[in-house]
Amino acid sequence: MFLDFLTTLREEGVPVGMGEWLAFLRGLKLGLATDLEGLYGYGRAVLCRTEADYDPFDLAFRKTFEGLVLPDDLREQLTVWLDEALGGAPGALPPKDYDSFEELWRDFLERLATQRERHDRGNTWIGTRGTSAFGHSGQAPQGVRVGGSGGGRSAVRVAGERRWANYRADRTLDVREIKVALRALRSLARDGPQELDLDETIRETAQNAGDIQFVERPERRNRLRVVLLMDAGGSMAPHAERVEQLFSALKQLRTFKSLDVYFFHNCVYGWLYRDMQELDRVPTEQVLAELSPKHRLLFVGDASMSPYELHAAWGWSGSEQPSGLQWLQRIKARCPASVWLNPDPPRWWNHPTVSAIAGVFPMFELTVEGLHDAVRTLRAPH
């Protein structure tokens, strides 16, 4: 039963590591969960690391325990199960008398270590199965006993309500989470106003035979320059709210050395707009000239357009102008640390212009996970 739970948790995407799982079992031994309600609350506390894990946890919990008639006492079942893991097949070894839980636990861990060596895989030991009869006369169950099935249904029902579906990592974003993701974007350097360098002051003072010698140094500052380029095209209208959120998150962060925002329509051509409605625009050439490898570029757009909008030369003066794709390639060459955030789900990316653009910029979905991945890409040395 517990093995099922572990595999189901992993299948649903809760990253349960061995450390958490052992802690979980240890708590069961300590009597932290004596019925399904307890198991739900306790399991969630120990096995989830963020609220994004709550919904997958709920799903796994329901899958594992729905319709299951629980034994009267979980702890008793666990005792049997642990003993099997320790002693091999039921009855093969006389159950050892453990004076204390700590002793049993130590033995269990040792067993675990040897098993790992023998099988190369840390979790092989879990395969210890066998349906031994209960009634191992181990520790007498303490705690409150609640009827298995009666109590059981309601914890499964709670899990089934999926109250945490809005907190999944693959859902879309809110401002706070965008800020959390973006905050990892930083490159600290000492170029702020002067502050007292205590360590150097002490060293210098000592050198100076105790006559106080103050040493100052510049404060640490984030020197990252961020440029946000957003598609304001018609096909972006359904995503307006999400894009607005990203926008205000970036604005609110105020930790970057500079943040420039430009809009474009479908793709970047000869002009970029500071404000689409006011037609406040700058030549793309000028923006390009100001870019440096120190900049981090975030494009936001669905990248889907008619192929000619990406590939055709697009000029005002009638003379030959670079195509949209060529502009993008020039930007990428100028500023390698660039990513493209796409509000459309990846299953729609199988579109000629989307894949062409994804060939230039690493493309991520505009979700919590996608943004984290994008930030990781931007942080990698370029």
Next chain:
Amino acid sequence: MPSFQRFEGASRYIADPELIASVNAAIALQRPLLIKGEPGTGKTLLAHAVAESLEMELLSWHVKSTTRAVDGLYVYDVVQRLNDSRFGDRDVRDLRNYIRLGVLGQAFKRERQVVVLIDEIDKADLEFPNDLLRELDEMAFHIPELDETVRAQHRPVVIITSNAEKELPDAFLRRCVFHYVGFPDRERMRRIVEVHHPDLQDKLLDAALDRFYAMRKTAGLRKPPSTSELVDWLTVLVASGLDPDHVRTHDPFLGVLLKQQQDLDLLRGRRSPPRSF
């Protein structure tokens, strides 16, 4: 079978069963409890409630952006010592005069088990939680200046709160028991409010809750009102003696609920919802 003290909730704190389970898991497994959630969901109060219910002393460490992990352990006041060596009359040869224990250090030295609150850990630098990993694991730290190790006589119950301003490192999360405080639903909110305002008229409370949850649903709010703002709002409403129907239609004292000018403008209809592109 080792036993441990159980937390059952406290008189002025409304806790759901999952939260109680998390607290008990943290106490029994001797792991830090990480409480995460929106501001105003009562995370800090929880530490007080736990301390009260377990009858333990509470030591609080309020983290700021400039806080370093070592500040919680001890501070060696070199500047004071240097100053004393020139102008002071204290014995500068005894380093102990200049070592001051931080909150964790004090907790380790206590004769009885205490509750340690590390408040708003996400305010500090990204590396801050990692710097505390070893000390929280072993409940001991070394003071190289004295060549002394401070070891906890009784492992404190550690409660850490986070407003989720920053992502916490994985290695740190692995070692914590985690609980996310969701925003209270109407029923729970009613009970929370009743703790603060026991004699509230039902009609007024209903009107206030209706408006409160409607506001929270308004698209485009930069900072939706939270529990503490609702409690403050009700205090003002009660003091003003306004009619519940007036509250429903006029949103009086809106500035208590919404702290940003753009949000006030939005609610007052002076600003259109976010412009679409």
